[in-house]
Amino acid sequence: MLETVNVELGARSYEVRIGAGLIDHAHDHIAPLLRRPRVAVVTDDTVGPLHLERLRKGLGDIDMVSLTLPAGEATKSWPHLTRTVEWMLEQKVERKDIVVAFGGGVIGDLVGFAAAILRRGVRFVQIPTTLLAQVDSSVGGKTGINSTAGKNLIGAFHQPALVLADIDVLGTLTARDFRAGYGEVVKYGLLGSLPFFEWLEQNGPLAAAGGRDLRLEAVRRSVQMKADIVARDETEEGERALLNLGHTFGHALEAATSYSDRLLHGEGVAIGCVLAFELSQKLGLCAQETPGRVRAHLHAMGMKTDLGDIAGDLPDADGLIALMGQDKKVLDGKLQFILARGIGDAFVTADVPRDVLHQLLTEASGR
Numbered sequence: 001m002l003e004t005v006n007v008e009l010g011a012r013s014y015e016v017r018i019g020a021g022l023i024d025h026a027h028d029h030i031a032p033l034l035r036r037p038r039v040a041v042v043t044d045d046t047v048g049p050l051h052l053e054r055l056r057k058g059l060g061d062i063d064m065v066s067l068t069l070p071a072g073e074a075t076k077s078w079p080h081l082t083r084t085v086e087w088m089l090e091q092k093v094e095r096k097d098i099v100v101a102f103g104g105g106v107i108g109d110l111v112g113f114a115a116a117i118l119r120r121g122v123r124f125v126q127i128p129t130t131l132l133a134q135v136d137s138s139v140g141g142k143t144g145i146n147s148t149a150g151k152n153l154i155g156a157f158h159q160p161a162l163v164l165a166d167i168d169v170l171g172t173l174t175a176r177d178f179r180a181g182y183g184e185v186v187k188y189g190l191l192g193s194l195p196f197f198e199w200l201e202q203n204g205p206l207a208a209a210g211g212r213d214l215r216l217e218a219v220r221r222s223v224q225m226k227a228d229i230v231a232r233d234e235t236e237e238g239e240r241a242l243l244n245l246g247h248t249f250g251h252a253l254e255a256a257t258s259y260s261d262r263l264l265h266g267e268g269v270a271i272g273c274v275l276a277f278e279l280s281q282k283l284g285l286c287a288q289e290t291p292g293r294v295r296a297h298l299h300a301m302g303m304k305t306d307l308g309d310i311a312g313d314l315p316d317a318d319g320l321i322a323l324m325g326q327d328k329k330v331l332d333g334k335l336q337f338i339l340a341r342g343i344g345d346a347f348v349t350a351d352v353p354r355d356v357l358h359q360l361l362t363e364a365s366g367r
């Protein structure tokens with residue numbers, strides 16, 4: 001059970017290997033990349049207790065040193081970046097060594113950034129342990145930390161040397177974390193592939209219930225779509241921005257809920273996707289019934305779809321628009337939106353009248 005997706009980036013090309021039990025065979029995957037049999041692994045205190053010993057065994061005669069950081073978004077910060085880089089230096093990680101990011105999106109982004117700046121760049125391997133990290137953040141080389149001014153504002157493009165997505169580790173995710181990651185899976189169908197969305201309508205609930213083959217297929221198709229887009233537009237000059245479908249709304253909602261447990265990133269993306277389709281419909285871009293179809297599938301998956309599904313109070317429409325203005329996709333002072341002509345047909349535009357946006361958010365706040 002092994003699928004491989006190539007991310008074609010010339011000299012920086014790499015493989016994303018997707019399969020069951022890859023961690024148990026980590027030696028076979030990683031040893032060919034090493035000059036000496038030693039890796040520095042960074043994980044967090046959720047993943048470490050569950051899977052680190054399994055990774056150590058899987059690495060066989062490769063010597064493993066490890067650092068365990070606190071789980072959670074707050075770890076994507078200067079203090080933990082400093083700690084990680086200093087630890088790597090203490091461990092005498094050299095230019096030709098490999099660093100391993102073993103965790104979800106937070107660990108992948110932080111460790112990737114540490115690898116980008118350590119000794120002006122060392123190679124790293126991503127072993128993503130959440131659905132969200134497997135289908136999105138571990139692929140494509142975006143690395144970084146958060147600033148008090150916003151999420152992901154400090155970082156670098158630094159492509160991994162290899163990504164190992166072990167489907168088995170998804171079995172230890174909570175149902176809520178799995179569904180949050182699914183927000184990024186459904187995004188791919190919505191932005192670029194009606195057939196994939198239809199496949200998800202058929203198979204998503206079974207994949208969530210634990211279907212291993214279906215999980216593997218959902219990850220493979222998502223990663224293939226991301227790899228194709230990244231190969232065409234590595235540094236987000238154009239098409240890669242489509243991957244931000246649902247994110248302008250989602251980031252504002254995450255900021256409104258103080259990046260807390262009230263709303264996970266993937267949940268914000270899912271609600272954001274519904275809002276993006278509703279906005280598209282209001283602007284006459286997509287058919288009347290399309291937003292309802294998006295919402296129906298997310299409902300079938302047991303996911304949040306509306307502002308009313310978020311516990312506690314939210315800012316009003318003006319407040320949400322102000323938060324959207326802090327998004328890093330603001331260009332020449334104008335908000336960028338990913339809108340859609342239909343499911344699988346998204347595009348980027350800055351051409352959204354404020355009154356339509358305001359009306360959408362006012363109506364959404366009343367639901």
Ligand code: GLY
Nearest residue numbers: 136140142240243
């Ligand atoms: N997560 C969006 C991107 O990698 O471009």
